[in-house]
Amino acid sequence: MSLPVRVSEHPLNRHIYVVELEDGSSKLATLNMVPGKRVYGEKLYNIAGNEYREWVPYRSKLAAAILRGIRSVPLREGDKVLYLGAAAGTTVSHVSDVVGKSGRVYGVEFAPRVMRDFLLVVRDRSNVLPIFADARKPWEYAHLLELVDVLYVDVAQPEQASLTADNAHHFLKPGGKLFFAIKARSIDVTQEPTEVYKREIDTLKRGGFEIIDVVHLEPYDKDHAMVLAEYRG
């Protein structure tokens, strides 16, 4: 393994880092909130007394979106994030690093098996809170939540855009930001990805979102795109 030689902040976000390695390559990374702990087998780098966690773009669509040049990464220290489709917490863990100890990440997941793994991430990270519920029915977990600054949606469901609008209506602050991962193929196999994006994006617009940017995630993830939007309510 090549050793880390230098670390710098990513131009788009103070709490996202680029670690340069001996061999000249570089990796996206976040400052590990729980030093010594890995979440999904990622590499840990020690530089000048700090531990950074490699953020693998093949495993996390947000990392892929950043490397593919998304226009901005509106996650600030202290932000409250509602994350739909937390799965085993791979991306959640990096979002948790970015928003830091004063931030909060509420992870919604409805599959029991992955929820169990997610609870292990919750156990180690004091800013991550689990919600075992169906993201299509935000009113069923409204009593567990507060308004949030950022909504992140990656549930790989056909009705993703409408459930996103619904969740925003319940929980997203005006001016709040949305990350929206579209898995084109799971929505409609017969149509070209661009058609699917268009229809999904229309639904988002009708739900009060203004699109800031869309990036396709290949080669890290085929047939996916990340949509960044702002909530106008």
Place this chain on the structure above:
Amino acid sequence: MGKLFLLHHVVGTFLLDERGEIVKGFLAVKDIDENVEQNLKLESGSDELPASLSRVFEELSADSTYVVETEQLARLLSRRGAAGVEVDRGAEPFRRFRERVADIAVELGFVRSREEYYEYMRAFLTELARRKLRAAARRRDLLAAQSIRAIDDLDKTFNLFATRLREWYGVHFPELDEHIPKHEQYIELVYELGHRENFTIEKLERLGVPRSKAEKIAEAARNSIGADLSDFDIEPIKVMAEIALTMYNLRQRLADYVEAVMREVAPNVTALVGGLLGARLISLAGSLEDLAKLPASTIQVLGAEKALFRALRTGTKPPKHGVIFQYPEIHRSPRWQRGKIARALAGKLSIAAKVDAFTGRLVGEKLVEDLKKRIEEIKRLYPKPPLKKEVAGPLPPKKEKEKKRETRRPRR
């Protein structure tokens, strides 16, 4: 009185006006277990309501319209005689409340600080998720128990079929038997190749037999002393071979299935001994809850009941381990250490089963760690066999048990 917005939250139940200001409110019980319990009951549609919600219901007035976010609250309100009830999800007063809920919880004295609010919510949500997971996993322990029994049935039947096929096909090609000790490989060759004339080096190699072995088998086929059989006679053998192979594949799939179900139902037991052995213990005890109620000493000898009763009857030594003998660290260790390791393992299993059945927390890692330490200690303290007692003691029941277990599984 106009419109009132009724909002139930973890921290309490509130009536809000159109601007989202609290008109009336009652705090929830602070105790996390109790609060979780009350909210779960509300969710499940029980008649028993969270304390704060009941208090608000006592204050309903006939001339107000109540706005809520769930059909369930709407139903409860109507049942209590409220005249006007509306559902308006994400209405502004609800959003206003949620925007300030951490501060409200502090102002009303539910918690002392925003930090405490978040700590409370995290503990609450974790406990709620755990309790719901456990409810979701309920009775799936019985599926694990049934499938492990099905696996045992399949193993027995598969062995029976394999023995029969070896004898039957042996009429035609008796020499094959000793060349291929693994049942499933023997059966696959018979099924794929049929007549012994087809046992050529190339065909055997294509089916994964190493070159040197293929040469020997091909030669044995050429010089076989077996009877010549027609297609008509080979056909039924092949049909039976096909069914045996299907059974073998089903066994592998069931094993994967049991592992998956067990990770869900009993993650701590599974972390300790794996899904298959864990399911076998559940099956022997009856259910996860039954297993959880057994003392460690009983878990230690589960599956060795026959030997245990014989020991009680004849006064010989009781067995030191039942089915947990399958745990590698037990059967791989020298005899005199096995009983001690079995006792240590049974102790951990008893804790794991209780946690799996009653709280759903994840303590597997820690248990595995502790057990490892204890095993190392046993190995260090008892490196040599004790001189007289153990060696002179009667061992037969144990031997018999080990042999039996081996025949239960297919040879491979």
